[in-house]
Structures are given as C-alpha cells and as structure tokens.
Amino acid sequence: MSQRRVYAAWSVFGVAAVVSAVLVWLRPPAQRLSDLHIYYGAAEAVNDGRPLYDYVAENGGPFTYPPFAVLLFRPLALLPEGALQVAWLALTCAAVVALAVAVGRGLSASRLAVAALACALLVSAPVQSNLRFGQVSIFIVLLALVDAMGLVPQRYRGILVGIAAAIKLTPLLFVVYFLVARRYRDAARAAAAFAACAVLGLALLPGDSVRYWTGTMLQTSRIGNLASLGNQSVQGMLMRAGLSPATLPLVWAALIAAICAAALWRAASLERTGRTADRVRAAVLVGCATVAASPVSWTHHQVWTVLAAMLLVATEGAWHRVAGVILLVVMTLSLGVVLRGLSTYPGWQFLLENARSLGAVAVCAAGLGGAVATARRHRAWLRPVAVAAAALAVLALTPLPAGADPTFKAYTAADLTNPRYFYYDTARRPAPGEPVAFEVRREKTKVRVNGVVDLGVARLSYQSAPGGAAREIPLIEASEGGVRTFSFRSATLTHGRLDALSPDGTVVATFTALDELV
Numbered sequence: 001m002s003q004r005r006v007y008a009a010w011s012v013f014g015v016a017a018v019v020s021a022v023l024v025w026l027r028p029p030a031q032r033l034s035d036l037h038i039y040y041g042a043a044e045a046v047n048d049g050r051p052l053y054d055y056v057a058e059n060g061g062p063f064t065y066p067p068f069a070v071l072l073f074r075p076l077a078l079l080p081e082g083a084l085q086v087a088w089l090a091l092t093c094a095a096v097v098a099l100a101v102a103v104g105r106g107l108s109a110s111r112l113a114v115a116a117l118a119c120a121l122l123v124s125a126p127v128q129s130n131l132r133f134g135q136v137s138i139f140i141v142l143l144a145l146v147d148a149m150g151l152v153p154q155r156y157r158g159i160l161v162g163i164a165a166a167i168k169l170t171p172l173l174f175v176v177y178f179l180v181a182r183r184y185r186d187a188a189r190a191a192a193a194f195a196a197c198a199v200l201g202l203a204l205l206p207g208d209s210v211r212y213w214t215g216t217m218l219q220t221s222r223i224g225n226l227a228s229l230g231n232q233s234v235q236g237m238l239m240r241a242g243l244s245p246a247t248l249p250l251v252w253a254a255l256i257a258a259i260c261a262a263a264l265w266r267a268a269s270l271e272r273t274g275r276t277a278d279r280v281r282a283a284v285l286v287g288c289a290t291v292a293a294s295p296v297s298w299t300h301h302q303v304w305t306v307l308a309a310m311l312l313v314a315t316e317g318a319w320h321r322v323a324g325v326i327l328l329v330v331m332t333l334s335l336g337v338v339l340r341g342l343s344t345y346p347g348w349q350f351l352l353e354n355a356r357s358l359g360a361v362a363v364c365a366a367g368l369g370g371a372v373a374t375a376r377r378h379r380a381w382l383r384p385v386a387v388a389a390a391a392l393a394v395l396a397l398t399p400l401p402a403g404a405d406p407t408f409k410a411y412t413a414a415d416l417t418n419p420r421y422f423y424y425d426t427a428r429r430p431a432p433g434e435p436v437a438f439e440v441r442r443e444k445t446k447v448r449v450n451g452v453v454d455l456g457v458a459r460l461s462y463q464s465a466p467g468g469a470a471r472e473i474p475l476i477e478a479s480e481g482g483v484r485t486f487s488f489r490s491a492t493l494t495h496g497r498l499d500a501l502s503p504d505g506t507v508v509a510t511f512t513a514l515d516e517l518v
Contacts, residue, residue, distance in 0.1 A: 002112065009115030016122050017093040020131050024089060027132070033085050034059050036134025040084060042070050043077035052208040053216050064223055067201035067209045068166045069136075088134050095138045096121050102146050103307060106280035107314055117310055121303075124332050129300040137300040140164045141287065144171045145307075147190075148283035149276070158186035162193025166201075169217070170290040170301075173260065177286045180264045181271040223296050229407065229491075232357040233297035234259065240354065256293045259364045263289035266367030284308050288363045302356060306331045308363045327363070330355045349492055407446045407491035408464060413476045421487045424450040426478045435509050436460070436500045438486075440493065449498070449514065450487040452478075458503040464490055470499070 024032060034057075042063035045055040052070055056062050063070065076084055097118055104114035121127050130138045146152060147160035158178065165171040172194070178187035202209040227239040235252050243251060267282035287304030291297045309331055312324025329335075335352040351358070411421045423441065430437040430452065438451020453460065453475060461470035475484040490496055493514035500509040 006111045006115055009112055009119060013097075013115060013119045013122060016119060017096075020122065020128065021089045021093070024131050025085075030059060033088065033132075033134030034061065035136075036085060036088055037061075037081070038063060039070070039073045039134075039136070040077055040081050043073035046070055046205065046208075047074055047077055051211075052205065053211055065168060066166060066198065066217070067205045067212055068197040069168075070208075071201060071204060072167070085134065089131060092127075092131050092134075092138055093122070095142050096127055098142055099138075099145065099303070099307070102142075102149065102151060103280055103310070105151070106149055106276050107311075108277070109314070113314075120310060120328065121306060124303075124306045124328075125299050125334070126302040126306055126331065129298070130303070133300060135300040136167065137298075138303055140168050140171060141303045141307075144174055144287065145283050147186075148174055148177070148286065149279050156189070157183075158189030158191075159193045161186075162190040162195075163197060165190070165194045166197030170294045173290050173293065174283075174286055176260075177264055177267055177282075181268040181282070183271070226296055229353055230298050231296050232291075232299070232302060232354065232360070233294050234292050234357060234361065235295045236297070237354045237357045240350070259292050259361055260289050262367065263364040269367075281311055284311055285364065285367060288360045292357070292360045292364055297357075297360075299356075302331065302360070305356065305360045305363065308360075327359050330359050349494070353491070407489060408462075408471060410462075410471060410473050410486075410488040411476075412474055415487070416476060416478070416485075421448065421489075422450055422485060423448075424452060424485065424487075426452055426483050426485055428452070429483065430454045436498075436511070440514055446489045446491060447493050447514075448487065448489045449493075450485070452483050452485050453500060456502055456508060457484075457500045459501050460486055461499045461501065462488060462490070463497045463499075464492075473498075 037059065038057045038061045041057045042052060042055050046052055052063055052067060079087075100114050100118035100121060103109075104111075104117060107113075109117070127138065129135065143160040143164040147157060147164075150157060152160060158175075161171055161174045161178075165175070175187050175190045175194075178184070178190060198209070198213075226233075226236055228236070229240070234255055235248070238248055238252055238255075263285050267285045270278040270282040270285070284304060284307045288308050291302055291304050294301070305327065309324045309327035312320045312327065315321065315324070335355050411418075415421050424437075424439050428437065435454045435457045436451060437453075438449055441448045441450075457475070460473035460475065462473055463470045471488075473486050473488050475486055477483075478485045496512070496514050498511040498514065499507050502508050
C-alpha cells in the first residue's frame with residue numbers, strides 16, 4: 001500500500017507538471033517564457049558581436065545579469081528557440097524533483113514525503129512563475145542548497161555557491177554564512193569560484209564586463225518597477241509603504257542588517273549541531289535572508305520561502321506546523337487578490353499584498369522556529385507574540401498615505417490608443433450639473449477609472465487613502481470635438497477620493513465609495 005501511495009503521489013506530480021507546461025505553452029508567443037527569450041536573444045547578440053547591455057528584447061526586457069551568465073547561454077542560442085523552450089520546461093520540473101530529493105535526504109524523509117514535497121513545490125507561486133517566465137532562479141536555489149547542505153564532496157564545497165553568485169549576485173550572502181559558520185575553506189572556494197567566473201567573463205567579454213561592474217549592476221531601474229507588488233523584498237515593501245526617498249535607504253539598511261544578522265546567527269547555530277537536518281534548515285534560512293535583503297525579489301526568487309514553509313510543516317510542534325501551513329498558503333495563493341473583497345482598511349490590504357515579504361522576514365527573525373523555542377524555554381514566549389500581533393494590528397488599522405498605493409498610475413496622451421486604458425465612450429458627455437462622468441472596471445490586481453470632464457473642470461486629483469498627498473490626474477484632449485478625457489488605475493478604490501476642481505481651485509465635485517460603481 002505504501003508503495004502504491006508513492007507511485008500515486010509521483011503520478012500527481014507528473015500530471016501537474018504536464019498541465020503546467022501545457023498552460024505555459026498555450027500562452028501567446030510574445031508572453032511565453034519571456035525571460036528565457038531575453039536570455040536567448042542576449043546570447044544571440046553576443047554571438048553576433050553586439051554589446052550585451054544594449055540588447056533589449058521585443059518584450060522590452062534587457063539583460064540584467066553579470067556577463068558570465070550569458071556565457072552559459074551562448075551554446076543554447078545555437079538551438080532553435082522552440083526546442084530550447086521545451087527543454088527548459090522539462091529541466092525546471094527536473095529541478096523541482098532535485099530540490100525535493102535534496103531536502104528529503106537532509107530530513108531523512110520517506111519516499112512518500114519527498115513526492116508530496118515535490119507536488120507542493122510545483123504548485124507554489126514561485127515555481128509556477130519560474131515555469132511561466134522560463135527563469136533561471138530555481139537552478140540558482142538548487143546550486144546553493146546542495147552546496148550549503150554539504151551534498152557535494154568536501155573538497156568541492158563552496159564552488160557551486162560561487163558559480164550561482166556569478167550568475168545572480170544574491171547567493172554571495174552564503175559566503176558570509178560560511179564565514180560565520182566557520183566553514184572557512186568553503187568560503188574561500190566560493191569566493192575563488194565567483195572571482196574565476198568574473199575573470200572568465202572579463203576575458204571573453206571585456207567591454208561588457210567593465211560596463212557591468214562599473215555601473216550597470218547598480219542601475220536597478222533596468223530590472224523593473226521596484227515598487228510593484230511583484231517585488232516582495234523589504235525594499236519593495238518599504239517603497240509601497242510610502243517612505244520618502246531620503247528616509248528609505250537608512251531604514252532599509254537598518255532593517256536588512258538586523259534581518260541578516262538574525263538569520264546568519266541562527267543558521268550558524270544550526271550548522272554547529274552537525275546534524276544534516278539542521279544544515280538543511282540553515283541553508284534555507286540563509287536563502288530566505290537573500291529574498292528579504294535583495295533590492296528586488298520577484299515571485300520566481302522566492303522558492304526559498306516555500307522550502308521554509310515545508311520545513312516548518314515537517315518540524316515537531318503544533319505552532320510550527322500551523323505557521324508552515326499558513327506560509328505555504330501565502331506562497332501558493334495571492335492573498336491580496338483572493339481576499340481583496342474582504343479588505344476594510346488600506347492597512348489590511350497592505351498586509352495581504354505584502355504577505356510574502358513579511359513571511360520571509362518572519363522566517364529570518366524566528367530562525368525557522370528557533371526564536372520561538374528559545375522564548376518558550378524562558379517562559380516568555382507570549383511577550384514577543386503579543387508585541388508582533390499588536391504591531392500588525394496597528395499597521396492594519398492605520399490608513400496608509402496615497403503614496404503607498406503601488407499600483408497607481410495616471411495615463412497620458414501617449415496611452416490614448418490603448419483600449420484597455422481608455423474604454424469610455426467619449427461621445428457620452430457629462431449630464432447637466434455633473435462635471436465628471438466615468439466608468440470603473442475591476443481587473444485581477446487593480447481597478448481602472450476612465451471618463452470625461454466638462455469645460456468647468458480645470459484639473460482632477462485622486463487620493464488612494466486619507467492622510468496622503470493627492471495625485472494629479474492629467475486631462476487629455478480626445479479626438480472627438482475637443483472633449484477632455486482621463487484615465488488612471490489604483491490597487492483599491494475602497495478609500496479612494498476623486499476631486500474635480502475649477503480653475504480657481506474650488507472643488508466642484510467629489511466622488512467616494514468608487515468600489516460601489518464597479
């Protein structure tokens with residue numbers, strides 16, 4: 001019976017993998033494995049002798065990794081892109097299996113547990129994001145995990161971390177972990193491997209290497225909008241909280257120092273036990289710190305947090321398991337979308353939309369349950385729990401400033417041709433006595449407002465929530481008879497306020513409870 005369950009679990013994994021791959025393949029060609037398309041195009045550009053960091057794919061994405069990364073893709077660019085896409089989907093599913101086997105081996109888990117772990121990993125949002133975009137992140141996690149766990153021969157430990165860091169810089173935190181854990185030789189090999197990869201990139205792509213290491217690596221604008229909800233790093237969360245540009249770097253640096261210090265201290269303590277299971281926990285803990293500390297942590301980076309949730313589920317103690325299940329739900333479902341209709345305060349919505357970032361921070365702070373266990377031994381565990389609950393309640397019940405709306409965007413004349421933004425029939429004018437007429441449309445992660453104004457309206461302003469500065473909404477001359485139109489989007493309209501002002505600054509109309517108009 002047990003063997004049948006194992007076969008059944010792996011059959012479920014196989015079906016889920018095939019369905020996931022088919023759904024990816026059915027996406028429009030321009031959206032299918034879009035990041036892999038960037039890697040492929042960048043490799044072609046380098047093979048053709050063009051500058052690497054001048055390359056921009058048809059989907060608008062540039063190449064953002066160190067030069068060594070593109071060297072790995074140059075041979076792949078010799079394959080037809082369609083064949084590479086199929087192979088990449090298969091390799092991503094294989095990496096999921098490898099991660100499950102590695103963690104299961106470290107925990108001495110049964111074959112059934114390994115299969116269940118693989119299934120849970122596959123359906124999580126980070127792994128699905130890796131599949132959808134054709135991302136390299138899951139392979140970075142695999143390299144760092146098996147190395148930090150000590151699954152490679154001792155004389156080679158550290159090398160895989162160095163190679164992973166040469167592809168994406170965030171695994172460099174594992175070098176610090178090796179030092180803190182007194183794995184000095186592993187740290188030296190990791191640093192040497194990283195340097196060797198960088199030197200190889202310099203030798204083969206000298207111009208691109210100099211350009212990257214002297215400037216491009218610091219141009220975070222190339223990566224995308226860091227304030228968008230997809231970026232679940234601490235910096236992204238702080239940007240969405242409305243911190244000023246002057247304050248944000250100081251607050252971010254202080255928080256990251258504390259988060260990484262807590263994670264590294266606990267990981268080193270786990271390493272010193274000498275148990276393989278604790279080495280798994282230590283590696284995952286450091287991985288979660290990279291998710292929190294990196295300036296950008298897109299969904300596909302957050303595989304570490306899924307692994308942390310599974311380790312909590314596998315840990316003894318009801319509190320650990322409950323926390324693990326909650327975190328696993330957070331890493332599988334988008335709570336900001338699923339529970340949007342239940343949001344009463346902007347703060348609640350903020351918590352839901354930043355749940356993955358807060359989950360990674362909580363894992364680092366608690367040390368995969370270590371801090372909770374320590375507090376319990378000292379009969380003081382209720383105090384940190386009460387403080388954390390109170391802090392979350394205050395945040396959730398406090399209206400956020402308008403600047404905290406990460407989705408807000410007001411559209412300009414350059415966007416007029418897009419029917420997704422400008423859908424209102426401009427032939428319909430405001431009724432007498434109503435200076436503004438508009439329609440509201442709800443999408444999965446945002447709400448759009450589009451309409452027209454009469455001649456008595458000089459400008460429009462919008463507040464996402466009380467207590468923040470109003471946002472200016474451009475009035476655009478449409479083609480029909482000089483009518484003026486406008487369009488903007490917001491994460492939620494629950495507490496939004498739209499004001500229409502006359503030329504002398506008088507408010508001539510105010511619209512609230514916009515959600516009811518959807």
